[in-house]
């Protein structure tokens with residue numbers, strides 16, 4: 125007598141069986157040789173195996189390409205970080221140049237102010253008096269005017285960037 129459990133096992137077994145490629149009898153899905161007609165079920169040279177081999181090779185090639193892409197990506201990001209570093213250095217150098225320029229023009233401004241104040245002091249009486257020759261006075265004025273003009277140009281262009 126068949127128990128319910130045995131009947132269930134039988135149903136499960138039947139449901140998972142496959143058909144023989146040659147005689148169409150139900151055989152186990154893992155069977156290499158048919159139990160009924162003794163013919164081989166799956167050879168290595170079956171078309172589906174070729175397909176599987178092709179899939180495997182495609183997968184390997186894909187992984188290879190992915191690897192190449194990743195190494196390119198990492199060397200690209202390395203190059204980009206080097207470029208970023210170089211850019212930072214350029215920006216820092218520009219900042220220092222500007223700072224130096226600002227310092228020079230600040231100094232020039234002070235020189236001009238001193239030159240203008242001296243004649244108004246007792247010590248500066250020499251400037252106004254006969255001790256300073258006409259040529260020297262003209263030279264002093266020329267130099268001061270040139271400084272003033274350069275300071276004026278700097279104020280129009282770069283001075284707003286000064287820290």
Ligand SMILES: [Zn+2]
Pocket residue numbers: 144145146147148149158159160161162163
């Ligand atoms: Zn068979």
